[in-house]
Amino acid sequence: MxxxxxxxxGGDAAGMTAASQARRQARELEIVVFEQGAYTSYSS
Ligand SMILES: Cc1cc2nc3c(=O)[nH]c(=O)nc-3n(C[C@H](O)[C@H](O)[C@H](O)COP(=O)(O)OP(=O)(O)OC[C@H]3O[C@@H](n4cnc5c(N)ncnc54)[C@H](O)[C@@H]3O)c2cc1C
Known part of the structure; x- marks a missing residue:
């Protein structure tokens, strides 16, 4: 299946917050973040 x-x-504040929230709600979900820059926001 x-x-x-x-x-x-986008891997700054909003994008990484969305990814973190998705992980909390769905442990099995595959999560991929595309960031055009060299760094992502790491706090969230
Ligand atoms: C002048 C200024 C000063 C600020 N100072 C502060 C401060 O001191 N403290 C604070 O907490 N907040 C501050 N902020 C606010 C803070 O920057 C924003 O609230 C926050 O960065 C918004 O995050 P975001 O993820 O919504 O958007 P963005 O930060 O714009 O993130 C979008 C991300 O998407 C990526 N992206 C865009 N297009 C693509 C694409 N096609 N493919 C892949 N990646 C893509 C970009 O590279 C970027 O990393 C400031 C804002 C401004 C304008």
């Missing part, structure tokens, strides 16, 4: 995937574009 295909694993559900959650894709986020």
């Amino acid at each position: 295909n694993k559900e995937r959650f894709v986020v574009v």
Whole structure:
């Protein structure tokens, strides 16, 4: 069966907050974040 995937574009505050929230709500979800820059926000 295909694993559900959650894709986020942008890895700063909003994007990483969305990714963190998705992980809390769905432990099995595959989460991919695309960030065009060299760094992502690490606090969230
Ligand atoms: C002048 C200024 C000063 C500020 N000072 C502070 C401060 O001192 N403290 C504070 O807490 N907040 C501050 N803020 C607010 C803070 O910067 C924003 O609230 C926060 O960065 C918003 O995050 P965001 O994820 O919504 O958007 P953004 O920070 O704009 O993040 C969007 C991300 O998406 C990426 N991206 C865009 N297009 C693509 C693409 N096609 N593919 C892949 N990646 C992509 C970008 O590289 C970026 O990393 C300031 C804002 C401004 C304008």
